[in-house]
Amino acid sequence: MQHPARAGLWGKALYPNRYCWFVLFSALDIMLTHTILDKFAHMGGRELNTFADWVIRQAGLWGAIGLKTASIVTVIVVIEIVGRARPNLGRTLVNCVLAMSTVPVLFALVQLAALAFTDLLDG
Secondary structure, three states, rough: OOHHHHHHOOOOOOOHHHHHHHHHHHHHHHHHHHHHHHHHHHHHHOOOOOOHHHHHHHHHHHHHHHHHHHHHHHHHHHHHHHHHHHHHHHHHHHHHHHHHHHHHHHHHHHHHHHHHHHHHHHH
């Protein structure tokens, strides 16, 4: 029986639970970014990633979804390749990617909470 990390290209995913969380945070990133850009652009809401900003300006929400999907697939393929060659490095990489994917979501939630709190105080 082969070692799971050497199951080949079509073997089972190495980190399926972490991938699910990564996809969830990526989807939340798109939703929160779209909300901020759609509802709060007049207050200076903007995409900080220059390339993503260009894609959104050219193709809108569907462009953002396409870009995010392409980045998710690329990241997972890289993690799978690295994880099969070097399991410890693969685990570290997937954990780092997952942690990094929470940053824009948390940042956007803080921004929206600050706006909601400000509206409550002004209201």
